[in-house]
Amino acid sequence: MRFSLKHLLLLVGLGVLVVAPLGQGNYIVYMLCSWLIFSIAAMGLNLTLGYAGQISLAQASFMAIGAYTTALLTLAGWHWVVAMPIGLVLCFVVGLALGFPALRVRGHFLAFVTLAFNTLVFLVARNEDWLTGGTYGKFGMPRPDFGIVSTDSQLNFYYFTLIVFVIAAALMWGIVRSPWGRAFRALRENPIRAESLGIDTRRLTLLAFAIGSVYGGLAGSLVSPLVQFIEPGSFAVIHSLRILLMVVVGGAGFFYGPMLGAAVVILLPEVLRFTEGYYLILYATLVIVLMVFCPSGLIGVGSRIRDKLWSRTRDRGDLKQGAQL
């Protein structure tokens, strides 16, 4: 493997992530943690929606499943390292089940089905007091302690989140560039053709949901120890829409889209806060403008600018050799 500009950028990016919280106040570090966590959730939805083309408006409900599982188990004295995988397995199974409607309905209808599912999870979290603590939620979850280092300080928790994020991103990278990733894209672009080439589109659709949901669950399992307080409202439909916004704003189907989108959706409102009452209006306007002028998201804007600057006057490939055959 050659060391290229891409590798260099990756290293610089990682370096920035390592030094970013140094010397910052607790609130900034908290925002950075929050960004990493939502990036994980958005990465999962990006697999389901961006790569495999299956709309889901239920990502927050998987964060709920991950968060509540982790909360209940860690409050019962289990270590996070044991509680988290149990949450992920649960998300995988439930995500698989949520994939079944996608075998029958598409587009808007699928959006409604997943929306209904998110509402269902919200209601269960709110009404089943004995398990979830109802509207009061769960609080006081311990932060994971790894013997030599504890993640009790905000900075340590940030590095813990960063490590989980990097592992999750590396695994996602492995998935999207494997034959599975190619098959997911084939499913998105032309499911009937994909099926005729031997791709089991049913199994693939279910897996797209299941894997995407696992990433939602992982994000949730980090929310629990970060905030140390969860309640049903943290996982309502509006949060699924927010994660969808991250994926779409960043660039659906691009590997770095979700990270970029999560940064914009989480940080932009903070940056715009000085405009006081107007910030939501400004924010919404910016999103609309982006979507109108660049439906492929910010990554799309980036590659457009790059093409302009570098002005690669490449010939269209099919013109290189005349048009003989």
Place this chain on the structure above:
Amino acid sequence: MNALTPVMSVRGISKQFDAIKAVDDVSFDVYPGEILGLIGPNGSGKSTLFNCILGQLAADRGTVEVGGQAVSNKRSCDLSKLGIGRTFQQLSVFPEMTVLDNIIVAGQEHEGTMISRLFGAPDAGLTEQAEQMIAFFRLSHLRDEQAGSLSYGQQKLVDAAMAFMAGPNIVLLDEPAGGVNLTMLAGLKERLISYNREHATTFVVIEHNMEFVMSLCTRIIVLAEGAIIAEGTPDQIRSNQMVIDAYLGG
């Protein structure tokens, strides 16, 4: 190889859409290595017949056997695994993937297992084979272009190449020459014949272009209003009065 043992037997396939009898009790055999043409006026049920054979549509009646095995009601991904390739009447490439990725994705599900496809090589070890296939269709200069940016005729070639990538025993091509310009048509025909010779792959070809069919196929079946009205060599078909009537009388 016994030339009298069919590679595919179609028996009594019928398909009704509301008031339209799209396919009406069609039976025929396909023999090893032949290029069987399926012709007929627009709306005579050719594509519907393909879709019934290939499990894309559920036939109302009838059975299909491939290599002596009943394949009716099988999913099309399973048919692909049984060595049956196909193309669609509408252009069916993956427009946002490169030509190379289009060809690899067409073969990757036939390599290894689900697990090896997740943890193994990103190209499923198919790059070289895919490049050979691309070269065979004279598309090497387009290897890294997005399939959607190619001309219509070039995309048709990619489409055909994809059907061959898994090394099928039998390939069903639905109007491979539809919308392809004259200069490319001769090349396409020559490629199909050459593939048929080199790999002894059996073809069933739906085609509208009579000239193309007559020079490509070894045997021809004529469909009109969902039923077979004639069958024979290109010369026999050319002089068959019923066929002439069906085409002119419409």
